[in-house]
Amino acid sequence: MKYYDKLIFELSQPGRIGFSLPEIPGQARNDFKGSTVWRESKLDLPEVSEVDVVRHYTNLSQMNFGVDTGFYPLGSCTMKYNPKINEEIANMPAFLGLHPLQPESTTKGALEIYVGMDKALAAITGMKHFTFLPCAGAHGELTGLMLMREYHMSRGDSARTKVIVPDSAHGTNPASAAVCGLDIVVVKSKENGLVDVEALKPLLGPDIAGIMMTNPNTLGLFERDIKEIAKLVHDCGGLLYYDGANMNPLLGMVRPGDMGFDIMHLNLHKTFSTPHGGGGPGAGPVGVSDKVLPFLHIPRVSGFHGNFGIILRAYAYILMLGREHVKMAGKLATLGANYIKESLKDCYKLPIPTVCKHEFVFDGLLEDNGVSTLDVAKRLLDYGFHAPTIYFPLLFHQAIMIEPTETESLETLDAFIAVMRKIAEEAKADPEMLHGAPHCTPIGRPDETTAARQPVLKYD
Amino acid sequence: MGAFSYFPQTEEDIRIMLERIGVSSLDDLYADVPADFIYKGEYDLPSAMSEQQVRDFFEGLAAKNTRLKVFVGQGAYDHYVPSVIPYITSRSEFLTAYTPYQCEISQGTLRYIFEWQTMICRLTGLDCANASMYDGPTAAAEAVRMCVASTKKRNSVIVSARLLPHVIETIRTYAKYAGINVVVTDKVAEEVAEGVLDLAGVIVPSINRFGIIESHLGLADLVHEKGALLVEYCDPSALAVVKTPAEWGADIAVGDGQSLGIPLCFGGPYVGFMACKEALMRKLPGRIVGQTTDASGKRCYVLTLQAREQHIRREKATSNICSNESLMALWCTVYLSLMGPEGMRKLNALCYEGAHYLHDALLATGKFESVFEGEFLKEFCLKPKCDVWKLQQALLDAGFFAGLQTEDGYVTFCVTEKHSREELDQIVEIVKSVK
Structure with a gap:
């Protein structure tokens, strides 16, 4: 990667244009002056040619x-890999050109896609039906919790204002619950990384709306007590929410609906191969069991029909997988994670040594040379790998969370393992060098403190 | 079932990996899952398709949609998409990247978000903007939450009934579960003056759902006197010529970036934007990119002010947004770069020209009455004096999506730079022919 220093504003030259528009027929009837409703200030945008734009963004x-x-x-x-056929399908003019308010008689093909996706996701998850309005995973969580509240409200059960969240949960879980007007009760994990059922029991009561579970959890461990947890929560009148961010290892193996979950979301941009786009657009469809079905379409959480373009891509992926290949997806993801874990546990601290699912967590280097998880992560960039998720989950101080997915070959995993081992060696030989990593990227470590204390959020 | 192109593991690879792990089969990796949870049935999915079969399948579905020329807006505008945009946004370095957590290898994403934030500030006239929201309606709903979070012990908002219906519905949904009191009214200024107790914010459209550019003269002062915040919901494309939220004195601006060259795509993905005055900067939801330097003094960009966000604050967060619509923000940023100030002015002039031409010609048919006073730009409403169903059907038969009926019984039209004079004349002829 080479460093390139320009902002588009710095390429601007007065009089240069990058657009091509038809001429106004005849005399323009308005110059946008002379009324209080028109803009007073000059609009300052870059004046650049088409080639400037193409080179700059390239x-x-x-x-x-x-x-x-x-x-x-x-x-x-x-x-995981983002298949290219998905992009081609999503860019078909017959889909791109549809206005969201067109009469149903003119959008039959699009509507069939929703019906097909609903059926496919129901088959994969064991839920009854899905809503496609949520635009991301956290948006799905929020929608799912709204449904949880609708369920209780419909029964006149207004005292259920608390939701239980394990301490290992994704940060969005407690945040979504708070945004949904629910209070959060944290349930601790045991030393083996699983939800402590004994600690859960005293939390359950008539004020509990439900529990949000990630299974496998963020340590990559399957919550094997889920059957008992489901029974306890249901017996107290609560519902079970499944955070689908970690659905990938269960793809083709286990269905959340069968585990007793009442509401769940899926991240189509995770499990169903749609590209992350540098932080969206994604899609977070929410599925429900029979119990919650009557409320599915009550919360209007986004503008039109959700992120249709993302739903198209995910549907194409599901059709490529089909009922045959779907059975291998989760297993191969789990295989890769366990392979990396077993290959590195003699260099990196493995706090929970049991078999993992799609991901697992190291707690820093085995040997303490003052080299932090951040140093390891930054050094990986020098070797051409993206870093793992770091300092999450919060249960371990030097967490390194690794998820390879099923689309990576043995050679790729071996190359990653070799580099991780090399970094462990470098940590012994030259810790200083690691504190300064990365060394081969377009920029070095940024001054984040100044960025936050004296924020510069726009170009002047 | 044999090999699959997205799974690179050969049987030999699998054997090697299982051996390293110390188990004898893939199923052994699920030994911790209670046996009755392992799904043993056949998944009720179609049989795996080849790539060509997938393409044929979707082409079949595509053929079931009717391609129409779109003359309706209502929150989704059919502007021309310059060819450069999909070319840039489909570059896989942008498309297949994650949220830019590792800034050293994400300067591309971070840089365009910084440019987007700058452009949103310039369009709205406000001081700072975030990296994007899901869409306009959710941005409006988050702005309402922001008003409540930024004013002490205030829990009511006044929402203009002239906002688009789906914007009002989304605000209502978010507010319902957060326990925020929402007053939807046609008479915003009167309602503010009369004094809703514990008023936290007021949200009004820059251009309302009837297409009229609203005058908010004096509104900001009135709202501020009550100790509340003013939010404007805007069409960013129109802000090139329409008075800005800052010029009206608003504290927060939100809206949908779709009008900046994003295809209609049946309603999404679009992108929400949010901008605010500097005093509210640390109350903004979502990602924010800031400029800084690296150790060698090189200018660079990072995700910043993260202390606001869900992954740090967890249950104390005021918003749960994590992924947003980054790639669509790139879409708009490239669009605005191509258009520049002159392109945006000319685009709006073309919309104005076409919309007024159609408006006047439709009125001249005698089949409509004018209902609203005031300037409009590209979208307008008329009161029909003919059978609306017949009118719509005749237009549909000729390949036009136009004259959508609103909940008030009016019909709405929208004209953009894409539409030719010939097409407008055709619409008028069809209207004339409807008995």
Whole structure:
């Protein structure tokens, strides 16, 4: 990657244009002056040619790392390969040109896609039906919790204002609950990384709306007590929410509906291969069991029909997988994670040594040379790998969370393992060098403190 | 079932990996899952398709949609998409990247978000903007939450009934579960003056759902006197010529970036934007990119002010947004770079020209009455004096999506730079022919 220093504003030259528009027929009837409703200030946008724009953004793209660039072992993010046929389907003019308010008689093909996706996701998850309005995973969580509240409200059960969240949960879980007007009760994990059922029991009561579970959890461990947890929560009158961010290892193996979950979301941009786009757009459809079905379409959480373009891509992926290949997806993801874990546990501290699912967590280097998880992560960038998720989950101080996904070959995993071992060696030989990593990227470590204390959020 | 192109593991690879792990089969990796949870049935999915079969399948579905020329807006505008945009946004370094947590290898994403934030500030006239929201309606709902979070012990908001219906519905949804009191009214200024107790914010459209550019003269002062914040919901494309939220005195601006060259795509993905005055900067939800330097003094960009966000604050967070619509923000940023100030002015002039031409010609048919006073730009409403169903059907038969009926019984039209004079004349002829 080469460093390129320009902002588009710095390329601007008065009089240069990058657009091509038809001429106004005849005399323009308005110059946008002479009424209080028109803009007073001059609009300052870049004045650049088309070629300036193309070169500028191409140069920017070359300072970026994507799944197509290389291995992205980012825990809980499921950075699997994004198939190209998906892009082609999503860019068909017959889909791109549809206005969301067109009469149903003119959008039959699009509506069939929703019906097909609903059926496919129901088959994969064991839920009854899905709503496609949520635009991201956290948006799905929020929607799911709204449904949880609708369920209780419909029964006149207004005292249920608390939701239980394990201490290992994704940060969005407690945040979504708070945004939904629920109070959060944290349930602790045991030393083996699983929810402590004994600690859960006294929390349950008539004020509990439900529990949000991630299974496998953020340590990559299957919550094997889920059957008992489901019974306890249901017996107290609560519902079970399934955070689908970690659905990938269960794809083709286990269905959340069968485990007793009442509401769940899926991240189509994780489990169903749609590209992350540098932080969206994604899609977070929410599925429900029979019990919650009557409320499915009550919360209007986004503008039109959700992120249709993302739903199209995910549907194409499901059709490629089919009922045959779907059975291998989760297993191969789990295989890769366990392979990396077993290959590195003699260099990196493995707090929970049992078999993992799609991801697992190291707690820093085995040997303490003052080299932090951040140093390891930054050094990986020098070797052409994206860093794992770091300092999450919060249960371990030096957490390194690794998720390889099923689309990575043995050679890729071996190359990553070799580099991780090499970094462990470097930590012994030259810790200083690691504190300064990365050394081969377009920029070095940024001054984040100044960025936050004296924020510069726009170009002047 | 044999090999699959997205799974690179050969049987030999699998054997090697299982051996390293010390188990004898893939199923052994699920030994910790209670046996009755392992799904043993056949998944009720279609049989795996080849790539060509997938393409044929979707082409079949595509053929079931009717391609129409779109003359309706209502929150989704059919502007021309310059060819450069999909070319840039489909570059896989942008498309297949994650959220830019590792800034050293994400300067591309971070840089365009910084440019987007700058452009949103310039369009709205406000001081700072975030990295994007899901869409306009959710941005409006988050702005309402922001008003409540930024004013002490205040829990009511006044929402203009002239906002688009789906914007009002989304605000209502978010507010319902957060326990925020929402007053939807046609008479915003009167309602503010009369004094809703514990008023936290007021949200009004820059251009309302009837297409009229609203005058908010004096509104900001009135709202501020009550100790509340003013939010404007805007069409960013129109802000090139329409008075800005800052010029009206608003504290927060939100809206949908779709009008900046994003395809209609049946309603999404679009992108929400949010901008605010500097005093509210640390109350903004979502990601924010800031400029800084690296150890060698090189200018660079990072995600900043993260102390606001869900992954740090967890249950104390005021918003749960994590992924947003980054790639769509790139879409708009490239669009605005191409258009520049002159392109945006000319685009709006073309919309104005076409919309007024159609408006006047439709009125001249005698089949409509004018209902609203005031300036409009590209979208307008008329009161029909003919059978609306017949009118719509005749237009549909000719390949036009136009004259959508609103909940008030009016019909709405929208004209953009894409539409030719010939097409407008055709619409008028069809209207004339409807008995």
